Amino acid sequence: MNQTGMKETWGTRLGVILAVTGSAVGLGNFLRFPGLAAKYDGGAFMIPYFIAFLLLGLPIAWTEWAMGRYGGRYGYNSSPGIFRVLWRNRAAPYVGVLAMVVPVMIYMYYVYIEAWCLAYAVRYLFGAMGFENPQQFREFFAKFTGIEEDGAAWAIEGQGVLGSGVFFLVLCFVLNFVLIYRGLSKGIEWFCSWAMPALLVCAVIVLIRVLTLGTPDPQRPELNVLDGLGYMWNPATERLGFLESLRKPEMWMEAAGQIFFSLSVGFGIIITYASYLKSDDDIALSGLTACAGNEFCEVALGGLMIVPAAFVFFGHETLQASESTFALGFVTLPNVFGKLPAGGDLIGFLFFFLLFLAAVTSSLSMLQPAIALLEEGLGLRRRASVAMLGFITAVGSAFVVYFSKDLAALDTIDFWVGTFGIYVLALFQVILFGWILGVDRGFEELDRGAEIRVPRIFKFIIKYVSPAYLLAVFLAWAYQSLFAPPAGKPSRLQAIVENRTVQLSIGMILLVSALFALLIAQSVQRWRATERAAGGDKP
Amino acid sequence: MTLGGWIAMLLSVGGVTALLGWCIYKVLATPESTQHLHSQADITTPDILDERSP
Numbered sequence: 001m002n003q004t005g006m007k008e009t010w011g012t013r014l015g016v017i018l019a020v021t022g023s024a025v026g027l028g029n030f031l032r033f034p035g036l037a038a039k040y041d042g043g044a045f046m047i048p049y050f051i052a053f054l055l056l057g058l059p060i061a062w063t064e065w066a067m068g069r070y071g072g073r074y075g076y077n078s079s080p081g082i083f084r085v086l087w088r089n090r091a092a093p094y095v096g097v098l099a100m101v102v103p104v105m106i107y108m109y110y111v112y113i114e115a116w117c118l119a120y121a122v123r124y125l126f127g128a129m130g131f132e133n134p135q136q137f138r139e140f141f142a143k144f145t146g147i148e149e150d151g152a153a154w155a156i157e158g159q160g161v162l163g164s165g166v167f168f169l170v171l172c173f174v175l176n177f178v179l180i181y182r183g184l185s186k187g188i189e190w191f192c193s194w195a196m197p198a199l200l201v202c203a204v205i206v207l208i209r210v211l212t213l214g215t216p217d218p219q220r221p222e223l224n225v226l227d228g229l230g231y232m233w234n235p236a237t238e239r240l241g242f243l244e245s246l247r248k249p250e251m252w253m254e255a256a257g258q259i260f261f262s263l264s265v266g267f268g269i270i271i272t273y274a275s276y277l278k279s280d281d282d283i284a285l286s287g288l289t290a291c292a293g294n295e296f297c298e299v300a301l302g303g304l305m306i307v308p309a310a311f312v313f314f315g316h317e318t319l320q321a322s323e324s325t326f327a328l329g330f331v332t333l334p335n336v337f338g339k340l341p342a343g344g345d346l347i348g349f350l351f352f353f354l355l356f357l358a359a360v361t362s363s364l365s366m367l368q369p370a371i372a373l374l375e376e377g378l379g380l381r382r383r384a385s386v387a388m389l390g391f392i393t394a395v396g397s398a399f400v401v402y403f404s405k406d407l408a409a410l411d412t413i414d415f416w417v418g419t420f421g422i423y424v425l426a427l428f429q430v431i432l433f434g435w436i437l438g439v440d441r442g443f444e445e446l447d448r449g450a451e452i453r454v455p456r457i458f459k460f461i462i463k464y465v466s467p468a469y470l471l472a473v474f475l476a477w478a479y480q481s482l483f484a485p486p487a488g489k490p491s492r493l494q495a496i497v498e499n500r501t502v503q504l505s506i507g508m509i510l511l512v513s514a515l516f517a518l519l520i521a522q523s524v525q526r527w528r529a530t531e532r533a534a535g536g537d538k539p
Numbered sequence: 540m541t542l543g544g545w546i547a548m549l550l551s552v553g554g555v556t557a558l559l560g561w562c563i564y565k566v567l568a569t570p571e572s573t574q575h576l577h578s579q580a581d582i583t584t585p586d587i588l589d590e591r592s593p
Binding site: 015017019020021024043046050077226227229230232233234235236242264269270273276277280281282283285286288289290292293295296298299300303304365368371372375381382449451452 | 540541543544545547548551552554555556558559561562563565566567569572573575576577578579582584585586
């Protein structure tokens, strides 16, 4: 794409669009988003979701691109180094602990879900997904992921490697690290330049089938596709009115978390990659196009097909009781493939395989922030950094696989790191950009080489609205969790006190945080020594 | 599906489709856009190039 002097054609420009939009597509669009929308009654969830996109996701994505490129000019590629450049305070690099923990710990369970996608693709290829009714698909998923008890995810009895989630996890893990170790991400990028359009074609085929499902079970006429769409999009539900359904701080927090998760904002990933750009490269239109492509896949494809289909096959009671936000797609989509008039196995294979590829591109990028820290902070070579990260993430993934009952470890890390951690990091970054770097200097950076002019209203949004919004939702969530927990399921804070797996998962998060804090402390010493040797201060 | 549901769906799906359409138009209409636009996937980090060099 960046070949100087290459004659531009419509083909190369379309290639750019596919690369930029495809880079943001991953498991968040087709699996995590529908799970959250279903959990919070669909229509009610979409309001905080879109507000979060406009007031948080898009502006913070721009701030990350701008801060990353700014830090890159001073020779830093890791978030702790870039935070130190932007904020002359001893605490600055240590906030970067979050920017390390978030991508590395999300990788620990993301690669496992990636393995589920690969396993489903291979099972379709070998014709091993021929279940007869929706319940059988649910039972298979429960056995495959070991939801019934801890340590049960190793294999399904009598199904060989096709029934072993661990086998596919090892396969994915090795594949990821070989690609990273050998620096073959460009090969994957080339592969995805045609795989991404194919994934979209598969998704459109599935969408058309979902919208023409009608009423599959005549015994239950209430389970029809129109009511499924209603479940996803009606602002008020049968149980709750419009305003009442919005009074859930955790929903607002998870909606923001989903926007961050699927746009890869608040991960420390964009900052690191932006630091490698040239100073006259566009970041404004690139950031917007990636966000737009991601939202199209998430809302127009993921939102229209998975939740309505899940409603049709299982009813809304099951939707809300789903084991994990990621589980819904794995028990719903196979039912849709089974209802295709022809080629259901082929579409099933293609869909899960292409989703697996999209996930690989995302998981590869999750390790780059930590690799950058190990290289510039400790002076390690890339391969040594990759080997060290391989060990850390292997331990973490094994932890997630072993504590499989109700997918509790996965769910706990997904909330406390994949939602809460991202949320806190995003809050810090928007304050860093708006108040410490300064919104005017920040926009100078954003405008340099930009193909579009970012509307100036975003200066006000970034400086005042985004931080106030993040703080308000956080305080409301903390108040409700501590003093007014909703009836039924224990709140996230209560679960820490009551559930042993949740306690262990929190311990794991703290352990990884401590490890990165030590690595950052070591890096700071090294940076100071380098600066002293150069006879200058940091910028 | 209520009237509110139809409105929410059409606005949401229409909104994100229009936004993506506008971005595609801008990329196609901007001269030399391929030289300046980037995604995470197309950035080869310098450390990879270092490892490859003899």
